Amino acid sequence: MKATSPSPSPWNPARLDARRFAEAGGHLQGESAVGELKRLAADLHPEGLVQGTTSVAWQADGELRGADQTAASAVWLRLQAQATAPLTCQRCLGPVQTPLVVDRWFRFVATEAQAEAEDDDAEEDLLALEPRPDLMAVLEDELLMALPLVPMHAVCPQTLPSSAGNLPEDSDGEEPRRENPFQVLSKLKK
Numbered sequence: 001m002k003a004t005s006p007s008p009s010p011w012n013p014a015r016l017d018a019r020r021f022a023e024a025g026g027h028l029q030g031e032s033a034v035g036e037l038k039r040l041a042a043d044l045h046p047e048g049l050v051q052g053t054t055s056v057a058w059q060a061d062g063e064l065r066g067a068d069q070t071a072a073s074a075v076w077l078r079l080q081a082q083a084t085a086p087l088t089c090q091r092c093l094g095p096v097q098t099p100l101v102v103d104r105w106f107r108f109v110a111t112e113a114q115a116e117a118e119d120d121d122a123e124e125d126l127l128a129l130e131p132r133p134d135l136m137a138v139l140e141d142e143l144l145m146a147l148p149l150v151p152m153h154a155v156c157p158q159t160l161p162s163s164a165g166n167l168p169e170d171s172d173g174e175e176p177r178r179e180n181p182f183q184v185l186s187k188l189k190k
């Protein structure tokens, strides 16, 4: 069945025809609420999520390279995204707004089996043309990889008295003095 009216965007990001997208020099952009990206949302601080303001701005660009290469190797896609995600600070356990940036090129090969087989040898990331990729799932993978291992405030909003190791300089020696380990050792020797 033919479409009778032109659509504002012929591209379906949930099932992208990457070859046609590259041939056309296609461009897609959008904004997704983090709540739609369930795996990413699971890693976010609940208080940060309650504010409900976190969204991911993304864009995708197709490019056809090297006309004399094999057909499968010529399809490329650049995926870029920015988000500010509330992660859990590993020092104070409060939400820490963390910028996430994705900027990655993918090369398309014919099938998933081929992508897996060639992945170890390829510098770039590989995706399969068929089944057609869901750009949001690819984007979520990339955002998850962009998460810092240990999210932390540069300066935590409240310094709890128990975290004595991070007190500012004006703590005027109220910390219990640590015994010199060599004195301890000499006491033990007696």
Ligand SMILES: [Zn+2]
Pocket: 089, 090, 091, 092, 093, 094, 096, 152, 153, 155, 156, 157
């Ligand atoms: Zn903190």
